Amino acid sequence: MAHPIITGNFGVTPSGQHPSNHHWKILSPDAKRRAVDMLKEVLGMSERLACKAVGRAHSTYRRTPLAATLADPDALLRQWLRT
Structure with a gap:
């Protein structure tokens, strides 16, 4: 059987199930x-429609990520790990 990506079925087997070795997301949350x-x-879409088009919940878009807030308790640890 050919590789699912090459055949154009986007990793879906004939039974409709995703194979267990393909765990990836099209877009990251960021x-x-x-x-x-x-x-x-660019397109002037409403926030709700843009979220729906991208596949992101409107409530999670409006919420500020914890890593971007001043109250992030792990900010110094993250900075240390990146250096």
Whole structure:
């Protein structure tokens, strides 16, 4: 059997199930946030419609990620790990 990506069925087997060795997301949560921002700015879409188009829950888009807040308890640890 040919590789699912090459055949164009996007990793779905004939039974309709995703094979267990393909665990990946099309867009990361940060990429989805940026995509929603782009749709709002460039195309003038409403926030709700842009979230729906990207596949992100409107409530999670509006929520500020914990890592971006001043109250992030792990900010220093993350900075240390990145250096």
